[in-house]
Amino acid sequence: MLNHIIRRLLYAVPILFGVMILTFVLFRGLQSAQFIASQAVGAKAPQAAKEEFIKKEGLDKPLPEQLARFVGRTMQFEFGESWKSKRDVGEIFTQGVGPTLLITIPGFIAGIIAALALALYQVFVRNSLADRSITLVCVAMMSIPTVVYIIFCQAVVALQLNYFPASGFEWRGLETAKFVVLPILIMAIVNLGYDGRMFRAVFLEEVQQDYVRTAMAKGVPGAVVLAKHVLKNGSIALITLVVGQLPSLIMGSLLIESFFGIPGMGNVLVLAIQQGDQPVVMASVYLGALLYIFALTLTDILYAAADPRIRLS
């Protein structure tokens, strides 16, 4: 088991380096030093200010040397300071974590539970009219851009019906809820179509297994078979799907936070994109990949703990 854990961790290291190199090539290799400087201090700034920026950031050094410096600093989570607000990028992100988690975690969990319930119901009534209609609705939900969900909810539920504030955020104990209910709701709905369909496919594969027939033959009621056996055996495939969704979680919160004016990481990022604040975007690329690789490695290790066959292969 220990061997397996070490192997998985070692496997993650080169990928993390790959991500750093990719980020470096994108932001440093493809752009000239002069261009980066004019982006950072402003195109109209005097040439001397640009030269000073190039000196300070070491952009005049050869690329391999720059890469080594970039990798060294990134590994210590030093992302430099924002070009626009001049604040430390790490600090900006740390401040945004709270509001972001407040929306993404409940939204994500609610979405997964809804999709699970939907998929189990569909498998229960499989190949019926209800099953087919739900599948069609799921495909339709997948075909609407996230932006439209958000615009619609904001315009209709918040502005027209006046149920919730259209945007804004304050830490006010229980009253914070009224700012986050709508974002959480959208977060849960956005991926429902996609998740529902994927989960249904997993369960459908599972109900064709022999053990389901055996349980049915023994006289176990269908609903119990689904809830007890199929859900349990399908969970490995489900976890893979759920971990694979983590990146889209970032995207969902990106758009939702900026629409609802919630001061989370997504909002910081959208602002940075609109202002061309590259250090913030670079840091987010690295952190996003780091989180994803971490989650993937962790699930791999958990699988191995649950199923000895994986450990040996």
Next chain:
Amino acid sequence: MKDFFAHWMTQNFLVVAGIALIAWILWSGAHHERWQRAWVRLRADRGGMIALWVVGIYLFIGALELIHLPNGKGGHHSILDVAFANRVALEKTYSAPLSDTLLSSASGEKLTGTHLLGTDTLGKDVLVETLKGCSTALVLGGLTSVIYIPLGTLMGILAGYFRRWVDDLVQYIYTTIASVPSILLLISLMMVLGKGLFQMSVAIAFTSWVGLCRLIRGETMRQSERSYVAAAKALGQTSAAIMSRHLLPNLMHLVLINFVLGFSGVILAEATLSYLGVGSPVGTASWGNMIDGGRSELSRDPLIWWNLTSATVALFGLVLSLNILGDSLRRAFDPKRG
């Protein structure tokens, strides 16, 4: 060089070439027994056939906007422009659908024409803009596919056929790319490359080839175990011949399904990127730009809903049809698993 590609004759040629390419792929597939059986099954699938027709209509509208004709004054205009030339006049600003007055003016200033879906902030006819959005979506999806499909297929076949270090290398590259959340990678690419349809195609292609490559790699590994590959090897055929003449035809249906489903992903990505301000250039008639504009219009009084609604409905119609068609194709090619 830039002038050459911007010339309307060149663009016409590219459109015709693109359509010819799709026709050629389908025609060469038609000789394959597997494709013939799939076609028979697809014909029996009512939802899939409706989706196919809808996609065809979108293609037709897009082609109308893309093919340009000389206007007799030294310039050129699209067939769509010609068709709407007499019906559409440029207004000053917003007007509601079928209304005959401008929205904002208290005096009720008369419009110069009627507009089925109203006009937008610059006074352009929303119906025409929406129809023009078709061509933007098709150009974007087409360009992206032209880049990522050959790339993903080639890398997948190479990795699945040669295995060993080739497979390790390809796997390393795509795992690295896949570990960056695709929206962040897209944004980074757009920031570095700059706004523009071609830049957006490159960026989306860079994130899209991974999924196709993974699929093709797995299927190539499975097919390589089959006896027809062993027979080809025993007959002394070169690796290149085995991959292109024996493996590729058996993988093309996966490419087709991925192409159809990937196309819908491109259109959705355009909407997101345009909202973030790193998508279509300002002034392009794209659904993403229209949706982005519509967000501020909904908080105005009176509510301006027609711009956003038209773009959303048009986008939804195409993406939904592509998704349904993709599913139907999958079922048609693989009835047991679909």
